[in-house]
Amino acid sequence: MTQANYLRCAVPLASAMLLAACGGGGDPAPVAPPAPPVQAPLPPVQQPNPVPLPVPAPTPNPPPAPNPEAPKPAEPIPETVVSGITVAPFVQRARETTCGQYSNRLFVANKKYVFSAAEGPCASTVEKYVLYGKTTDEKLCSFTMDDLRRAVKRGCTDPALYPLMDNMVSMQVRGETVREGALLEEIRFLPKEGTRLPFYSLARNAHSGVEGARQQVIRDAATLASVWSGPVNNDGSPVNFDTEMVIAVFGGNTGACGQFGIRAVRSAGAGLVVEYGQDTVPVGTVCTLAINTPMQLVVVDRIDVPVTFTQVAPQAVAFRTLEQSNAQTYGDSQRLVVKEAQAWAALWKQHIQLAALPEIDFSKQMVVAAFAGGKPYGGYGIGIGGIERLGGKLRVTVIESAPGRYSRSISTASLTSPVRFVVLDRSDEPVEFVEQMSPYR
Incomplete structure (x- = not known):
């Protein structure tokens, strides 16, 4: 099992022809339907060619069109049985x-x-696996795990339920739904308002050969095959459309040199919003004049709700990586901005003990550090997905990679504590960190 976050292969030119034939279960970006023609009523004796009446003129003050970027009111959760x-x-x-x-x-x-079943870098006092009866007041079993996946606290009201609970915890880790003595039927639901959904990149290329810009949600294998025939980052595991779906964005012909792709998939109101687009590169960046046809496919957990696409053009801030590795000391999850030489030396000595301290001119530069915290086994990582200037502040997107639902059971057993240091031009603007999870198969 290898971590696969980005496309590493070239794309055949035949993709453009295949894209034109796409269909099946994909959900294209919503467009306004054309107004139906208005026809005059037929006389008593039907004429061979009825003449259409002219379409009435619009009202003087039509209501404003809805803004797709405006937050939508949350709908009540349906009483699904x-x-x-x-x-x-x-x-x-x-x-x-x-x-x-x-x-x-x-x-x-x-x-x-x-x-x-809830997993994440949360406190060891938080329940992660709970077995209920038919109501939320009927809690039958509860397992609380620490960062090393050790059971800090486990209990069941009936000892006979322990084998079933252990079995279901193991099934959740392995991505199984059926095992002898246990059956799991997944309940799909929309996360809390504003939550960024974890996603991993199935395919990404700056020269896809697909010349038409489009966005699409793909919910079956036939549609995926009709939309994209190039190589994908599935590591031998195809997309499971019972539990997953694919979001596709194609940039069309463009001469821009900023990175194109999906920035976020987040919950909004009763649906999902996909933010995608091309960076506005920093001033002074040298760009080639070649025409690109960028694209990206990402995989998210399947949720059968409306999806809206929003195009963005963030102003990218240049940075370079100083270090990306597993820290040599076990630490907590942290996000830091370092602007002083003394603090930088202490931080480096604490976490990266064997390597020489990189020299930073803090009169002109600063360091951004991201620590994932201690992890129970291999397969975890952390990186800076991008730094953007937005509304008078710097937005740093921290991407944590972790085993997905179909790969957690085969990770290495070694303890890890991933860390990333990057350096960029010094700024007094406030720094905002946003988190993006990237599971892999």
Whole structure:
């Protein structure tokens, strides 16, 4: 199993022809339907060619068109019933959890329980696996795990439930839904308002050969095959459309040299918003005059809700990487901005003990550091996905990579503490960190 976050292969030119034939279960970006023609009523004796009436002129003050970027009001959670269990209260509780950055899932178990599985860099006092009866007040089992996946606290009201609970925890780790003695039916739900969904890059290329700009949600394998025939980063594991879906963006012909792709997939109101676009490169950046046809496909957990695409053009800030590795000391998750030489030396000595301290001119530069914290096994990583200047502040996107639902059971057993240091021009602007999870298969 290898971590795959970005496309490494070239793309055949035949993709442009395949894109024109796409269909199936994809959801293209919404467009306004054309107004139907208005025809005059037929006389008593039908004429061979009825003459259409002219379309009436619009009203003098038509209502303003809705802004697709405006936040949508949250809709009430439907009272969905699965196997006789009303799951809305469980969904509401899952949406409010303080854990779940890596995954936050609900299942109806054996058609008579509800199993909640939340994983993320949360406190060891937070329950991560809970088995309920048919209501949220009926808590039957609870497992609290620490960062090393050790059970800090585990208990069941009935000792006979321990084997079932252990089995379901193991199934969740392995991405299984059926095992002898246990059946899990997943309850799909929209995360809390504003939550960024974890996603990984299935394919990415600056020269796709697809000349038409478009955006699409793909929910079946046939549509994916019709949209894209080039290489993908699936590491031998195809997309499981029972639990996953693909979001595709094609930039069309462009001469811009900034990076094109998907910035975020976040919950908004009763649906998802996909932010995509091309960076505005820093002043002084040398660009080639070649015409590009950029594209990206990403995979997210399947949620059958409306998807809106919003194009953005962030102003990129240049930076360079100083260090990306597993820190030599076990530490906590942190995001830091360093502007002083003494603080920089102390931080480096604490975490990177064997390498020489990089020289930084803090009169002109500053350092941004991201620590993932201690992890129970290999397969975790951290990086700076981009730094942007936005509204008088610097936005740093921190990307944490972690094993996905189909790869957690085969990671190495070594303890890790991933860290990333980057250096950029010194600025007195406020720094805002945003988090993006990137699971891999």
